[in-house]
Amino acid sequence: MFHKTELQSGVNLYTRQTAQFKTVSVAIKFTAPLTEESAAARTVLANVLEDSSAQYPTRTKLRQALEELYGAVYYTDTSKRGNEHIFTIYAESVNEEYLRNPDVPVFEQLLTLVTESLFKPNLNDGVFDGAIVEREKQTVIDRIGSVYNDKTRYANKRMLELIRSGQPASLSASGTEKAVSAITKESLKTTYDQMLNEDTIDIYILGDVDTKQLTERAQTLFPFTQRTRKSMPAEAGKQDGYVPTVKHIREKQDMKQGKLNMAFSTPVGFKHPDYPKMQMMNGVLGGFAHSKLFINVREKESLAYYCSSSYASHYGLLYVMSGIDAEQEEKTAALIDQQIEALRDGDISDLEIRQTLALLSNSIRSSFDSAKGQIEIYDQYKLLDENFTADKLIEEWERVTKEDIQQMAAVLTKEITYLLSGREAMDHE
Incomplete structure (x- = not known):
């Protein structure tokens, strides 16, 4: 799908020449071990680098430069995957072939803007501008705090803290409010230097461009030095024969x-x-509108406003999430357990399997409808197969049988039932 070129040890370029889109895209991904402190610093750094650069020292000037490139896109983002934190720079411009004046080197100019923003940031006396840093710290703190107002997200976050406290599964890709508050303009410059010199780097270029020429120029465009991938130990898996004590926790908020x-x-x-x-298995259980949780818990019994499952493969966890009247907790929890038992018992129809296969297939194929989608999907699945294609994964899904789904349900071990409810709800305690 993408052609890989190793620019340096730990620095890889992935190119894909395609006329599928009228745009040309570039993404630069910096990967490092995930900790609360590093996630906080790197998220603030992402905001600061998106704000301005030495060439465009104000947000307004940077946005004006992008507008002059026919509305080119440039932004930064952070995320996590397993034990690692990912800092992404993404940029996209129209392919000049579609302009009235095709001689304007739009993507070349965008590449220059991106690399200058990365390698020549907006510094004062060798550190980042203090006012910008403080402003972006507050932006990140507000983002972290917003989870408390979204009770669906908060409940899942709180549940993970109860079963994976301090582990990557429960850490936010934005860090914590405390860790963000501790950042200074000097410490942020240290984070920036470490990211450029120590992170594993994956660079993606996708579009109808001369990828051979870009590959030849890549060393000049992206003058990173060689580095060794840093990794954290994988989370310990469930030990054979070990069955954890199942937690049942209720908490209340307004x-x-x-x-x-x-x-x-x-x-x-x-x-x-x-x-x-x-x-x-997750798709049959609760991943879609035809799944057992949706049909039996929400539709037939009307016990939940929503009820679905999600498979967090990098952490070896499967979540079931539902919105209910707190008084229906025991009945709803029992019915959810029944759906998993049904899978273990082989109560799985051919229709459920076909519908799940169709929706999983449609989901991954639809991801390929955008340049960013292709980059993100490949960036994840290349860890399994650098020659990954959607068809390969779909073929693996097609081979899954009812007995396979039974086996997957059989290896699930419940760790917690967590209820977040209003203070006026029935007190079960």
């Missing part, structure tokens, strides 16, 4: 709708050979 969440651990993670089988 809210109306109750949030009933469950978490199940599984030894089947992203790199496990049974990963496609677990994806199919």
